[in-house]
Amino acid sequence: xxxxxxxxxxxxxxxxxxxxxxxxxxxxxxxxxxxxxxxxxxxxxxxxxxxxxxxxxxxxxxxxxxxxxxxxxxxxxxxxxxxxxxxxxxxxxxxxxxxxxxxxxxxxxxxxxxxxxxxxxxxxxxxxxxxxxxxxxxxxxxxxxxxxxxxxxxxxxxxxxxxxxxxxxxxxxxxxxxxxxxxxxxxxxxxxxxx
Amino acid sequence: xxxxxxxxxxxxxxxxxxxxxxxxxxxxxxxxxxxxxxxxxxxxxxxxxxxxxxxxxxxxxxxxxxxxxxxxxxxxxxxxxxxxxxxxxxxxxxxxxxxxxxxxxxxxxxxxxxxxxxxxxxxxxxxxxxxxxxxxxxxxxxxxxxxxxxxxxxxxxxxxxxxxxxxxxxxxxxxxxxxxxxxxxxxxxxxxxxxxxxxxxxxxxxxxxxxxxxxxxxxxxxxxxxxxxxxxxxxxxxx
Numbered sequence: 467x468x469x470x471x472x473x474x475x476x477x478x479x480x481x482x483x484x485x486x487x488x489x490x491x492x493x494x495x496x497x498x499x500x501x502x503x504x505x506x507x508x509x510x511x512x513x514x515x516x517x518x519x520x521x522x523x524x525x526x527x528x529x530x531x532x533x534x535x536x537x538x539x540x541x542x543x544x545x546x547x548x549x550x551x552x553x554x555x556x557x558x559x560x561x562x563x564x565x566x567x568x569x570x571x572x573x574x575x576x577x578x579x580x581x582x583x584x585x586x587x588x589x590x591x592x593x594x595x596x597x598x599x600x601x602x603x604x605x606x607x608x609x610x611x612x613x614x615x616x617x618x619x620x621x622x623x624x625x626x627x628x629x630x631x632x633x634x635x636x637x638x639x640x641x642x643x644x645x646x647x648x649x650x651x652x653x654x655x656x657x658x659x660x661x
Numbered sequence: 662x663x664x665x666x667x668x669x670x671x672x673x674x675x676x677x678x679x680x681x682x683x684x685x686x687x688x689x690x691x692x693x694x695x696x697x698x699x700x701x702x703x704x705x706x707x708x709x710x711x712x713x714x715x716x717x718x719x720x721x722x723x724x725x726x727x728x729x730x731x732x733x734x735x736x737x738x739x740x741x742x743x744x745x746x747x748x749x750x751x752x753x754x755x756x757x758x759x760x761x762x763x764x765x766x767x768x769x770x771x772x773x774x775x776x777x778x779x780x781x782x783x784x785x786x787x788x789x790x791x792x793x794x795x796x797x798x799x800x801x802x803x804x805x806x807x808x809x810x811x812x813x814x815x816x817x818x819x820x821x822x823x824x825x826x827x828x829x830x831x832x833x834x835x836x837x838x839x840x841x842x843x844x845x846x847x848x849x850x851x852x853x854x855x856x857x858x859x860x861x862x863x864x865x866x867x868x869x870x871x872x873x874x875x876x877x878x879x880x881x882x883x884x885x886x887x888x889x890x891x892x893x894x895x896x897x898x899x900x
Binding site: 491494495497498501502505524527528531532535536537538539540542629633634635636637638 | 665666667668669670672673674678679680681682683686761764765766767
């Protein structure tokens, strides 16, 4: 019996996002495979973009999955499902921040302790970005720069995916990344010694 | 982590949450595109009427004879329609921006596409005579339309500056009698006037007159133009 269940699970794990979405439309039970596929990465993403506690991030994540389910017929399978769900997560995170204007923003570098380090390191800039100290500095950047840098260097997304998530043109993504990197380097020069 | 998936599934079941039906997304998309199309159409109508009204002032035909050309040129701009065209252009931009893939185009690109669409459609509407017909409909439907929207009423109601317009009451060999746009009666000396081809000097015809005031109710005409400006081709001299 256990083998049978495991076999079923494995079968669904091999399906593409789009295929699971089609199954979810018919059977709610299938939704857990989508949730399992995205919950961890979305939780990390939410906590990287807005600096909040794990509990708050989990609340946001729940809302994200509820919203995804409600709007499942609105997903256009011509485009990547991951971009669509990240977009919803991004919007939910931003609206959480708006609602919680007066909330204390956690600016302690400890929040990064649970974030696993990525392996695909490209250059010196990314090396810098991944150290705990510079993750703290990242929190000092304007959100528009932080959004693109997190998606590009933490979530390792392509420019067109970032464009789909943030709903900005590809060219704007490129220029925000470029300017964000420069501003980040200035932050390192300014605050780096004090950390 | 398994907790989140089970919590979400339980909540969906407990609250009987159902996905929003597909047709409502189709409707939303169609609504946005229809709104975009309508705004482009309204913008084009605005532009077409703007061109028609500007052309009708005949100001470009009078560059050499008009004193204070820049001042009159500004008066000749049909501000209300130009503003409406700009508003429709901006709303069309927002409509397009919020369509499913609208974000992939830059502000400049969307704006340029919309301007081109409005320009092409607007010129077609104007050349096909739709602008003139629509302007007549608006003019007949709204009592204050002419005075507030049509720039001809501002420019051609200033005899002291040399611009007079009115409806012909009677015609004699060297003069005509007219009621101007404020219903004031004038005797107009046309003995040395250049009368454009499209002007019909008959009772009931509305004309625009360039010239100068002789006394409180006499005006000496140097140029007589038709009320409905139709461009240079119809503005030649009488044979």
